[in-house]
Amino acid sequence: MARSTGKKPRGTYHHGDLERALLEAAARTIQAGGVRGLTLRGVGAAVGVSRTALYRHFEDKSALLARVALEGFRRFHAALEEGIAKAGRSKSGKAHGDVIAEMGLAYVRFAAGNPSYYDVMFGECLDDWERYPDLQEEASATFTLLVETVASEQARGRFGPGNPVELAEIIWSISHGMVTLSAGKHLNQTDATIEDLIVMSSRMLSGAFKV
Amino acid sequence: MARSTGKKPRGTYHHGDLERALLEAAARTIQAGGVRGLTLRGVGAAVGVSRTALYRHFEDKSALLARVALEGFRRFHAALEEGIAKAGRSKSGKAHGDVIAEMGLAYVRFAAGNPSYYDVMFGECLDDWERYPDLQEEASATFTLLVETVASEQARGRFGPGNPVELAEIIWSISHGMVTLSAGKHLNQTDATIEDLIVMSSRMLSGAFKV
DNA sequence: GCGTCGATGTTGTCAGCGTCAACATAAACT
DNA sequence: AGTTTATGTTGACGCTGACAACATCGACGC
Numbered sequence: 001m002a003r004s005t006g007k008k009p010r011g012t013y014h015h016g017d018l019e020r021a022l023l024e025a026a027a028r029t030i031q032a033g034g035v036r037g038l039t040l041r042g043v044g045a046a047v048g049v050s051r052t053a054l055y056r057h058f059e060d061k062s063a064l065l066a067r068v069a070l071e072g073f074r075r076f077h078a079a080l081e082e083g084i085a086k087a088g089r090s091k092s093g094k095a096h097g098d099v100i101a102e103m104g105l106a107y108v109r110f111a112a113g114n115p116s117y118y119d120v121m122f123g124e125c126l127d128d129w130e131r132y133p134d135l136q137e138e139a140s141a142t143f144t145l146l147v148e149t150v151a152s153e154q155a156r157g158r159f160g161p162g163n164p165v166e167l168a169e170i171i172w173s174i175s176h177g178m179v180t181l182s183a184g185k186h187l188n189q190t191d192a193t194i195e196d197l198i199v200m201s202s203r204m205l206s207g208a209f210k211v
Numbered sequence: 212m213a214r215s216t217g218k219k220p221r222g223t224y225h226h227g228d229l230e231r232a233l234l235e236a237a238a239r240t241i242q243a244g245g246v247r248g249l250t251l252r253g254v255g256a257a258v259g260v261s262r263t264a265l266y267r268h269f270e271d272k273s274a275l276l277a278r279v280a281l282e283g284f285r286r287f288h289a290a291l292e293e294g295i296a297k298a299g300r301s302k303s304g305k306a307h308g309d310v311i312a313e314m315g316l317a318y319v320r321f322a323a324g325n326p327s328y329y330d331v332m333f334g335e336c337l338d339d340w341e342r343y344p345d346l347q348e349e350a351s352a353t354f355t356l357l358v359e360t361v362a363s364e365q366a367r368g369r370f371g372p373g374n375p376v377e378l379a380e381i382i383w384s385i386s387h388g389m390v391t392l393s394a395g396k397h398l399n400q401t402d403a404t405i406e407d408l409i410v411m412s413s414r415m416l417s418g419a420f421k422v
Numbered sequence: 423g424c425g426t427c428g429a430t431g432t433t434g435t436c437a438g439c440g441t442c443a444a445c446a447t448a449a450a451c452t
Numbered sequence: 453a454g455t456t457t458a459t460g461t462t463g464a465c466g467c468t469g470a471c472a473a474c475a476t477c478g479a480c481g482c
Contacts, residue, residue: 018459035335040440050461052441057459061440122395123335124246129396143400162411165401169389170412173398174381177388181380184333185340189354190376200373201381205415229430251469261432263470268430272469 019057021047026068030116035065035125065125066132072117073138079110080142084149099153101202103146104175108194111179118179146172159206167205174201230268232258237279241327246276246336276336277343283328284349288356290321295360310364312413314357315386319405322390329390357383370417378416385412 025046029038040061041051058064083106087099111118120126121139129136147168153159159167175198181187182194192200236257240249251272252262269275294317298310322329331337332350340347358379364370370378386409392398393405403411 036338039438041438052462053460055441055460119335122391124330127247139397143397147400160415163401163403166403166408166411169392169398169401169403170385170408170415173388173392173408173412174385175388176392177384177386178380180333180391181384181387186350186354187380187384189358190374190380192374192377192380197377197381197384200377201384204371204381250467252467263433264431266431266470 018047018049018053022049022054022057022064023067023071026064027071027116030068030120034116035119035123038065040064062126062128062131065120066135068117069120069126070132070135070138072114072121073135073142075114075117076110076121077138077142077145080106080145082106083109084145098199098202098206099149100159100171100206101199103149104171104198104202105195107175108179108198111175111183112194115183119183122176122180143168143172153206171205174198229258229260229264233260233265233268233275234278234282237275238282238327241279241331245327246330246334249276251275273337273339273342276331277346279328280331280337281343281346281349283325283332284346284353286325286328287321287332288349288353291317291353291356293317294320295356309410309413309417310360311370311382311417312410314360315382315409315413316406318386319390319409322386322394323405326394330394333387333391354379354383364417382413382416385409 022043025043026038029043029046038061040054043064044051044053047053054064058067080103083102084099087097087102090097126132126135147164150159150168150171151164154161154164178187178194178197187194187197233254236254237249240254240257249272251265254275255262255264258264265275269278291314294313295310298308298313301308337343337346358375361370361379361382362375365372365375389398389405389408398405398408
């Protein structure tokens with residue numbers, strides 16, 4: 001049971017990187033039963049460890065959730081970057097290349113594909129963000145990507161004038177609102193998918209000041 | 212202690228409309244300490260009643276929250292109607308009369324003024340809406356008001372073409388997204404208030420197909 | 423009037439939760 | 453080898469929502 005073979009790198013004690021194992025187990029648990037289904041006893045049992053072992057690696061339950069949220073923001077950030085890059089690439093070739101729309105699509109696709117991460121990131125389970133500066137920083141960096149994309153599109157004449165921060169906040173609100181309302185089953189009154197709505201919104205916003 | 216005087220109308224037993232008292236105490240408790248601070252024991256104590264008395268009037272804690280949410284949706288519905296009516300009135304007199312913007316402003320003002328109600332209505336504390344058809348109905352009626360307002364503005368030529376349901380979903384997403392992001396302290400990167408952003412969005416959306 | 427009954431409220435109790443303190447173990451360093 | 457320190461375990465506490473059994477009181481039939 002005790003892996004005393006010098007296989008793992010320095011810093012592996014009894015279990016060997018229990019912190020990462022707990023993190024992955026937590027993410028899996030949330031994926032299976034939602035944030036409300038996450039239990040310190042449960043995540044401990046999932047790793048084969050006692051219920052309080054976790055306290056040697058995380059200050060408390062909130063800290064564990066904050067780490068999950070941080071991982072979520074990193075993936076989210078990467079997903080947005082990829083969506084933006086994809087739209088930028090297709091620009092030279094195909095006519096589509098609507099960077100804002102593609103970013104919005106990447107947004108809602110991430111949320112749809114990783115609802116548990118999204119829930120931890122933006123749900124109400126994390127009470128005090130002040131406690132987790134790295135989480136704040138990653139969230140802020142993600143938002144900055146949004147702002148810079150808007151500014152870049154403005155510079156290329158593909159988006160109307162206005163404070164890019166404010167425009168980004170509007171775009172973010174649309175995406176986040178659609179994701180959360182959709183998750184709450186509030187957007188099922190029409191055949192239009194959430195992706196359709198994103199494309200529509202993007203057209204309306206970017207076209208607003210075109211003429 | 213026992214109010215046996217026939218002062219109250221028929222149907223008041225030991226306490227006399229304990230259900231309403233519990234409802235109000237619950238709303239007050241949530242306002243004071245958030246949804247997470249709501250405790251059956253606490254709300255019972257606030258009314259001067261035992262911790263399980265509530266089970267004679269509500270099936271469980273979720274049912275109590277659902278009733279609070281229903282009350283919230285009724286007030287929300289009324290607030291939106293008032294905002295729309297106000298904009299309609301000022302139309303004939305003043306030049307403003309932007310009904311969509313005024314509706315959005317009423318939306319975010321309600322959320323800002325009644326964060327506890329809004330949280331219960333749209334937060335994650337209500338797991339299964341299926342259990343509460345009256346709540347679903349009131350929420351649906353509120354959304355219908357939104358759709359009809361959009362359609363009405365379209366008919367008057369003050370809003371572009373498109374499926375009014377889809378447009379209403381977009382407007383709703385903007386408002387809801389701004390409210391929740393703002394509540395999560397995510398919209399503090401600019402001086403623009405949430406009301407400024409609503410007016411901006413409204414202009415961009417209604418102007419999108421104007422030309 | 424009185425007695426039954428059903429509606430309403432209380433107490434006892436349970437399992438599950440997060441968390442802390444005390445203890446156990448094993449790796450690491452001297 | 454012996455000490456220290458990092459890591460994991462067990463016991464316990466207070467809190468929560470919920471159920472079962474009991475108590476109380478208004479209403480209604482006789």
